[in-house]
Amino acid sequence: MSSRNLPHHLYVYVDSAFFRGGKQRFEPAVWFAIRSEENRAFGCHVMLECGAVYRNLPPHALAFSTTPQEGWTLKQAQVWDCFGTQFDTISYPYLSGLDARYDGTEDKAMCLFWACPHSDGFSMSPSQSKEFAFMQTRGDRLLIRPTNMLLFQERSFTQDTGWPTDIRTATTVWECESD
Numbered sequence: 001m002s003s004r005n006l007p008h009h010l011y012v013y014v015d016s017a018f019f020r021g022g023k024q025r026f027e028p029a030v031w032f033a034i035r036s037e038e039n040r041a042f043g044c045h046v047m048l049e050c051g052a053v054y055r056n057l058p059p060h061a062l063a064f065s066t067t068p069q070e071g072w073t074l075k076q077a078q079v080w081d082c083f084g085t086q087f088d089t090i091s092y093p094y095l096s097g098l099d100a101r102y103d104g105t106e107d108k109a110m111c112l113f114w115a116c117p118h119s120d121g122f123s124m125s126p127s128q129s130k131e132f133a134f135m136q137t138r139g140d141r142l143l144i145r146p147t148n149m150l151l152f153q154e155r156s157f158t159q160d161t162g163w164p165t166d167i168r169t170a171t172t173v174w175e176c177e178s179d
Contacts, residue, residue, distance in 0.1 A: 002035065002036055002037075002085040002086055002087065003033050003034065003035040003036075003043075003045065004033060004034060004035075004036075004087060004088065004089045004115075005032060005033050005089065006031065006032055006033060006034065006089055006113060007089055007090060007091035007113045008091070009030050009031060009032045010030070010031045010112065011028070011029075011030060011031075012028075012029055012030075012031045012046070012062050012063065012064060012142075013026035013027060013028060013029065013062070013063045013064065013065060013066055013068070014026065014027060014029045014046055014048070014054075014057060014061055014062055014063070015061045015062075015063070018057055018058070018061045019054050019057070026063055026065075026066045026067075026068070027048065027049065028048075028049050029046040029047060029048050029049070029054075030046060030047045031044055031045070031046050031062065032045055032046070032047065033045040034089065034115060034134075035055065035056055036082040036083075036084065036085055036086075036087050036115070037082060037085060038081070038082055038083065038084045038085065039081045039082070040081055040082055041058050041059060041074055041077075041078050041081060041082070042059055042078060042082060042115065042132075042144060043055060043056030043057065043058070044056070044057045044058070044059060044061070044062055044142075045057075046062075058074055058077070059074065059077035059078050059142045059144055060072050060073055060074045060076065060077040060078075060141070060142070062141075062142045063140050063141055063142070064136050064140040064141070064142075065140040067140075068139055068140035068141050069137065069139025069140065069141050072139075072141045076141070076143075077141065077142055077143060077144060078144040079103075079144075079145065079146075079149070080130070080132075080146060083130075087115050087116055088115075088116045089113055089114065089115055089116075090113065090114050090116060091112075091113045091114070092111075092114060094154075095111045095114075095133075095152060096111055096112070096113070097110060097111065098110070098111050098152050098153060098154055099111075099152070099153045100133070100135065100150040100151055100152045100153065101150070101151045101153070102135070102143065102145050102149055102150055102151075103145070103149055104149075104163055107137070107138070108137075108138055108153075109135035109136060109137045109138065109143045109145075110135055110136045111133055111134075111135050111152070112133075112134045112135055112136060113133075113134050114131050114132060114133055114134065115131070115132045115134065115144075116131045116132075130146035130147060130148065131146065131147055132144050132145065132146055133145050133146075133147065133150060148169075151163060151164075
C-alpha cells in the first residue's frame with residue numbers, strides 16, 4: 001500500500017454516511033492525499049472540519065458541492081481498479097483546468113491532476129500502461145479515467161472531429177542503447 005500527496009490540497013465535500021453512518025449529507029473537508037492498493041479503488045484521505053483525518057474514502061464519497069449529482073456510484077467514479085502500490089501524482093499545467101469528454105459521450109469533466117502508476121506488471125507493458133486523470137464532472141462529482149477514455153478540449157488547438165478510431169495501442173518499449 002502506498003499513499004501520495006495530491007499536487008495541491010483541494011476543498012471538497014464528503015458524504016458523511018461513509019464515516020458517520022446515517023443518511024447522506026455532504027460536509028466540508030480538505031482532500032490532501034490518495035492511496036493505491038492493487039485490485040482496489042483509490043482511497044481518498046481527507047481532513048474534516050473537526051480536525052479528524054479520515055483515510056481511504058472511496059472516490060464516489062467525494063463531491064465538489066453540497067448538492068452534487070445524485071446516485072453516483074463507484075463504477076461511475078472509477079472504471080479500473082488500481083494496478084499496484086507504486087504511483088506518482090502530478091499536475092500537468094497544460095491539461096489542468098481543461099475540459100474533456102469522457103467514456104465516448106458528450107459529458108464533460110475538468111482535469112484536476114493525474115495518478116501515474118509504475119513498477120507493476122500492467123505499467124511495464126506498453127499496451128496496458130495508463131495514467132489516470134482525476135477530474136471534476138459538471139455534476140460536481142469525482143471522475144477517474146485513463147487517457148484512452150478522454151478527449152481534451154483546448155480551444156486554441158483541438159478540433160471536434162469525434163472520437164478517434166485509428167489510434168493504436170502502444171506495443172513497443174523504446175530503448176536507446178539496444179540493437
